[in-house]
Amino acid sequence: MAKPIKETPVLRGKDAQRFSEEVKANEKKKVTKAEYKKAVAAYKELHGRFNIL
Secondary structure (H helix, E strand, O other), X not given: OXXXXXXXXXXXXXXXXXXXXXXXXXXXOOOOHHHHHHHHHHHHHXXXXXXXX
């Protein structure tokens, strides 16, 4: 039988501040065309191999 999934803890204090800063910094990052093409190719391979969605 599977183990139950525990509730996700709420971030507080310095952890919450650091997480918020990392999210804001990552929102501004752009993916290069090469990275995008690589991700699409990986998706297509997995989709074909495992027939996902």
